[in-house]
Amino acid sequence: MKNIALIIFGLAHFVLVFHGALKSPWFRGGGLLQGAPRYYADLTGADNWYGFFSPNVGSGSRLKVCWTEMGRVHTQVLELNTHEANLRFGTMVDQLSNLDANQKRNVCASVAGYWWSKHNDSTYIEVIVERFAVPSISEYRKGTAPAWVISYKARFEKV
């Protein structure tokens, strides 16, 4: 009996995994009926759809900060201390393109606030989101080189 219960549990979990992979609306609803599988799927990782690099390979992104200090303008690509931390920070920057204008500005404001805590003499801080545009193979062979392109810019001034 225990074994049968175990198999039923395994199969039920697999059904949730399968639904998650097919982007099932099960995991988006509220209420007890849909909320319970949603929380379970979140805890167990069954809510993923595994769409890595799909349908096409996107662009890598980075965040640049411009600020003034002692009358001089400084520009720096925002990078963290370790490779793992940079991967995570990069994931966040990549996701900025999916946000609406208001959310993008809020995220940039948050970054600017962090930067101000380090450089509080600065009169303004500009947060620039850039994406690395890689052309297709044929375009590259015709002479278009991969390049960093500005995709979003927000300026914050001290009042």
Next chain:
Amino acid sequence: MKYIFDSVLRCFCYPSRLSHRTSLEILGIGVGIVLFYMTLSLLPCVTELYSSAGLLQEAVLDALEPNRPISISLVQKILPFASPQSVAWALMGLLICSSIRMALGSSSVVTYCSAWFFHWCLKHLCSVTNYGVVEFVNIALFYLAVHSILRAFSSASAPVIVRVIQLHLCVVYSTSGYWKSQGYDWWTGDAIWKASNMEPLVAFPNQWLAWFPLFCQIGSIMVLVLEIGYGAAVWVSCLRRPWIAAVVLMHIGIALVMGLHTFSLVMILLNLCAFIVPQEAKRGNAITVAYDGHCRVCRRVIFPLVAISNRAVRPVGVYEGKSLKSWIPKQLDTILVKSSDGKVFSGGEAFVLLIAHSINIPMLGQLGRLPGIENAYRAFARNRKIFGCHKRCAI
């Protein structure tokens, strides 16, 4: 080549007959090491990533993910004396302790459940920074935690958990391949080219690939075939090892070119522990099935089951009433199965046992004792001629 591959796997993964439980223990140690390395790598950036004084403030995170199950402000409501930074640091410390215990081989309920819970908390503390490895470590920790709880109640916990991991991996790769196949880049070869030159991920530029477009195209399509076909190929015994080897090579490529070391390591671990380690274990518990070698129906039913069983079922065909084994009667009138402990089963029970071993869930064989199974088997046997059995069939 096969010998070299076998030897390498034998050296690193399974020196002798290993059980499903060992397979999960290896997974636990491996995931523990990855988790320890990952947490240690995040330590210098705890303030930037996970504190409200960092790059993303609490209000922004709340706006990005409205129904966060856990946040620093929530922890502070429970523990008012804790500062935002101390919450993040405490979580990292607890995660490091759990991962060290896992890496040292502890497989207790406390170790796995605490690692799973603390990792889940970290995952939601700043979910916008999560990428593949976070999800897969969470998945692996969930299975390990569930196994650690269930093994006290059932001895079948390990085989069932390993089976669910196998099915989960099939869904992961097949759906990932399917979603990729919807994109144009994966058919033209631009996907491999772009992924190999995607700054800031790549360790070194690979623009030379542009002069080998056919190589990129073949590579992209091979990734699609490998991922979409994974769900089917791993169940075919002769394809399983080469397929897993190809997937492992793909992940090594991802680690070297794109710098996703921890992600690749977790995926390689999951693949080896789900498919390669239990495969060795199964050989020790193989069953032997005796069937009428002349019977076309018997052959049609038994051969595919033997093929997918990956050597867990040894077939013995009985021809012209000759039997080479003492436990098989010369006049075979039913299917017989001999288990590894020497017990002989016949009829419906033997057939269910055969299916159970073929799909690597031996305990399902107990279903053969259910009422009606034997009658169903007899009814099938009586009407076997409908399915193509010729007159000489002994059963």
